[in-house]
Amino acid sequence: MQIFIPQGSDDTIQKLLEGREILGRWRDTDAAQVVLHLLVPAAETEPIMDRFEQQFGTTKGFHVILFPVEAVLPRPDPEPEQDEDAHPAEPEEIKYGKQRISREELYAVVTDGLDTSRVFLGLTILSAVVAAVGLLRNDVAVIIGAMVIAPLLGPNVAMSLATTLGDFILLRRALVANIIGLATAFSCALGIGYFFRIDFSIPAILSRTQTGPTDIILALAAGSAGTLAFTQGLSGAVIGVMVAVALMPPLMVSGMLFGEGNMALALGALLLTMSNLICINLAGVATFLVQGVRPRNWWEAERAKKATWRAILVWVALLAILGVILWLNTKN
Numbered sequence: 001m002q003i004f005i006p007q008g009s010d011d012t013i014q015k016l017l018e019g020r021e022i023l024g025r026w027r028d029t030d031a032a033q034v035v036l037h038l039l040v041p042a043a044e045t046e047p048i049m050d051r052f053e054q055q056f057g058t059t060k061g062f063h064v065i066l067f068p069v070e071a072v073l074p075r076p077d078p079e080p081e082q083d084e085d086a087h088p089a090e091p092e093e094i095k096y097g098k099q100r101i102s103r104e105e106l107y108a109v110v111t112d113g114l115d116t117s118r119v120f121l122g123l124t125i126l127s128a129v130v131a132a133v134g135l136l137r138n139d140v141a142v143i144i145g146a147m148v149i150a151p152l153l154g155p156n157v158a159m160s161l162a163t164t165l166g167d168f169i170l171l172r173r174a175l176v177a178n179i180i181g182l183a184t185a186f187s188c189a190l191g192i193g194y195f196f197r198i199d200f201s202i203p204a205i206l207s208r209t210q211t212g213p214t215d216i217i218l219a220l221a222a223g224s225a226g227t228l229a230f231t232q233g234l235s236g237a238v239i240g241v242m243v244a245v246a247l248m249p250p251l252m253v254s255g256m257l258f259g260e261g262n263m264a265l266a267l268g269a270l271l272l273t274m275s276n277l278i279c280i281n282l283a284g285v286a287t288f289l290v291q292g293v294r295p296r297n298w299w300e301a302e303r304a305k306k307a308t309w310r311a312i313l314v315w316v317a318l319l320a321i322l323g324v325i326l327w328l329n330t331k332n
Contacts, residue, residue, distance in 0.1 A: 001045060002065040003036040005056055016051045020044050023072065033061055039072065042233065046102035066105060068233075100231035100291045103165075109230070110161050111170070113154015114177045123151045124181050128188035131252045136196075138204045147245045152181055156223070156247075156277075157230050160284025163311040165295050166304030182251060189255020198260045208253040209268040211275055211326050219276040222246045223283030231291050246276040275322045282315040 005013070007029065013036065024039030040048065049064050056062040100106075127150035134142030158174035161167075200206055222245060250272040257266035285308060295304045 001036075001038040001040060001048065002063075002067070003038065003052055004061055004063040005034050005036065005052070006059060006061065007032065007034055009034065009056075012055060016055060017048070020048055039069070042101050042105075045105070049102060049104060066102070100293070101233045103293060105233065106161060106231065106293065107170075109233075110154060110158040111173075113151065114158055114173050116177050116180050120151050120177075120181070121184055123149050124184045125188055127151075127248060128185040128252060129192075131248050132189065132192045132256065135204045135249065135252060135256075136198070136202065138202045140204070143204065143249060144245070146248060150185075150248050152178075152247055153226060153230075155181060156280055157227055157284060159281055160223075160227060160288055161293070163281075163285050164288040164293050164304065164308055166307040168307075182247070185248060185251055186255045189252045190259040192252075193256035193259020195259075196256075198256050198262070200257065200262060200265055204249075205253050205256075206265075208250045208272055209257070209265040211268070211272045211322075215272060216275060216279055219246045219279035220283045222276075223280030224287045226280075227284040227287040228291070231288070231293070246280060247273060250276065271322060271326060275319065275326075278315050278319045278322070282312065282319065285312060285315075 017038075020040070021044050022038055022040055024037075026037045028035040028037070038048070045066060052062075052064060127146045130149070131143055131146035134140070134144075134146055155174050155178035158170060159178065162171035162174055198205070200209070250269045254266050254269035254273055257263075257269060289308070
């Protein structure tokens with residue numbers, strides 16, 4: 001971490017770093033400011049940034065810059081195991097901080113995935129084409145290949161993060177990116193279904209025209225696993241498969257069947273897509289909450305808490321409505 005703060009803040013720095021795990025520390029100074037360099041575990045970045053933001057947030061020239069570190073020598077000594085009965089419980093910021101990267105890192109990575117550029121659209125179209133070919137050939141390997149290049153992780157994780165933080169600007173951007181991505185893929189599927197014959201008896205296609213309990217479990221697991229891996233700073237290209245596998249195949253099946261004119265089966269695939277989308281976002285919000293992702297200030301936290309519970313209620317209500325529709329379809 002590089003922290004730019006005004007001169008004469010030595011005592012304040014000591015207080016702000018008290019109780020934090022610092023692996024290395026050095027500083028540069030000039031006539032106007034101090035540049036404090038800190039080598040810290042990733043889990044320590046959020047509480048340290050929160051403290052400095054509260055103290056120097058309105059100070060001119062204050063900045064905090066994060067740099068990832070691949071390796072450190074000498075290696076840090078592992079923390080000794082502590083007897084929980086002999087030591088007081090850790091504060092919430094420490095307890096949760098050990099399990100994920102900082103809020104600011106999450107926000108930066110999430111917003112990078114919301115750029116609906118030509119690359120985003122190109123990857124979506126290519127993913128749709130590859131997924132369609134895999135479905136038509138009943139080739140699981142090709143379908144998985146389409147999931148690797150589908151850029152659907154960013155918008156969906158961003159929706160969950162925005163809901164958790166009560167950030168309506170981020171939520172609006174995420175919704176726009178998600179709608180554009182899904183609409184682009186669906187349009188490709190419509191064209192493929194219009195110009196090519198779709199054999200709905202192919203197992204890869206037929207299996208995605210019906211929704212069952214295992215599909216709900218898959219979507220919940222995909223959303224939670226994708227979000228959890230995201231909070232650990234893992235590769236988005238890899239963990240994006242978890243989200244894309246629950247969205248892209250049923251979306252493509254729905255579009256292709258609509259394009260061919262098979263409305264009954266197309267609606268079944270569309271219901272599966274919608275239920276998966278709801279479950280992914282519901283699981284994402286729950287995972288962020290369990291990981292301790294919260295706004296920095298208490299007044300933001302209060303607003304975010306209300307927004308989060310409202311969003312959860314909306315997702316649960318939509319999932320219940322879809323469940324009733326699916327149950328009625330099975331009765332008919």
